Amino acid sequence: MRIALDGMGGDFAPQATVQGAVEAVREYGYHVTLVGQPKLLETQLADLRFRKSLIDIAPATETVGMGESALMIRHKKDSSICVGMELIKQGRVNAFVSCGNTGAVVAAATLNLKPLPGVKRPGIAILLPTLKGVTLVIDVGATIDAKPEHLLQYAVMGVVYSKHILKKPRPTVSLLNIGEEATKGTSLLREAYQVLKESSLDFTGNIEGRDIFSGRADVIVCDGFIGNVVLKVCESLAETTVEFCMRELKRSLLTRVGALLCRPALTSLAREVDYSECGGAPLLGIDGICIIGHGASKPKAIKNALGVAGHFVRYKVNDHIVHEIESIKADTHEV
């Protein structure tokens, strides 16, 4: 098993990426290929005094910045993101993990790698912590004009991922909408509701925004536009809440003492809510394994993302996706 890691991607690269790679090698015994500027990566590796036999470097002279347009990958063919995709394409690695510019990773993947047989559109899945375990939401930004058929395929891919990576025996599927009735929402959603209902999936109907964090659904399907907005709002609200809290708690000595006492609990909470702990967001539906980590990933989150990539390879998730997409297509034709 050999997994490539974008050594230059993320807010804390290359320190965090190299550290994460080293931790992953120690924990899982995978071979990791760091993609990026050799001198920078080698310096980091040397600092960690790590024997290099399980880590090698694939040189890439360019970097796509976190704030750059995704389309920059057309001009930066020698960026760590493009080189990583090339490694997958040539079969030199089993998977690629990047905590870099999400849009650029998705664009590079869709430009360089084919979709899996039968898959119309790739989808980015993320894992949200809920009161009852983890919920998978797909798509959070790969496609912004999804059709009902695409939403059905997202559901299938989300179910396969939940079964094989999250080990849920029979994941339920819900459709993100503004009301529970089948007649709610846009015409896209009303049609998607029918398509999902007629499928062989365990479709439980529409789910409202208020129920996302209830853990009622294992897989929540939505268009990439709405999914992306929801994802970013959640991140922002979580950060704002923490900032509000800190501001309030600093106001008096008593609350400062209180905050100190609460710290262990709140740290454990932050860990539970921090979705980077879940190991990154897989791009599902492409012929290659690509995991997108959060830009703010620390070494542990990067190690976890490499761990998920390994599971993805080992449990042949893509083979299962191809098989399930094929069988749902057969079902639909029967109807």
Place this chain on the structure above:
Amino acid sequence: MRIALDGMGGDFAPQATVQGAVEAVREYGYHVTLVGQPKLLETQLADLRFRKSLIDIAPATETVGMGESALMIRHKKDSSICVGMELIKQGRVNAFVSCGNTGAVVAAATLNLKPLPGVKRPGIAILLPTLKGVTLVIDVGATIDAKPEHLLQYAVMGVVYSKHILKKPRPTVSLLNIGEEATKGTSLLREAYQVLKESSLDFTGNIEGRDIFSGRADVIVCDGFIGNVVLKVCESLAETTVEFCMRELKRSLLTRVGALLCRPALTSLAREVDYSECGGAPLLGIDGICIIGHGASKPKAIKNALGVAGHFVRYKVNDHIVHEIESIKADTHEV
């Protein structure tokens, strides 16, 4: 000034509604008309031992439940929501406040009341607490297939409300999107971007979900579908965070003590974040004043919503909306 209050609407009605009405009368000196089942409302009023001269009751025999379909208002003509709208229509009250079924209130308002001259679609505005004061988001669910022109009108109405009720001298407008560049998002959003840019509004461009709570924008414009999902996700995430916190804090004696010490700060935080404190969500663009309170409103939130309704009347917000919609139309024709 006479304001009607849906006595039967909300999770804690009629106790909370009657109590809120009494508090509003005491604080603002308005005349309040409670709409609902007379016996129930009278019993509550009697319990409060309040002299009735400033509160009267408009009888309505039916109630639309919080979980019922909005379309029930077609069958329940004598519901508190429909009777309240009728009171506005007949000019017997200056405004109507309801903490009942939001969908039913919007449906009843659009069926019974005309749009303001020049307004194509009404929009529900909500106020979100941010790190820098309050941000108004419109529309959060009145219309799910908005056109660029509707989004422009939402912006105009949001600006008028921010100026006259929130007392912001020159409110900025942003468009909710998945990226800052003008080329981002759906074709609706790309078109709306241009329309807003060419208008006389202080348009600052696209805003991403992650920046909603930064307070960067005074008015955020979006389609009712996305706005509704975002609103409900925010509510849900805030509740989930609190539940996570309580679960964690109960785990040890130390953290329980810490939690006690932090309580004053967290209560003040909850107040700041609780948008019911902001006084309810106005339905903008209809010929009549209609404020929708949160279903979980306690008496204080209801009193605040009645207070906002009073300001709405006093500052002639609807006259300003008509005037601004007219002048932006003239601008657009010039272009």
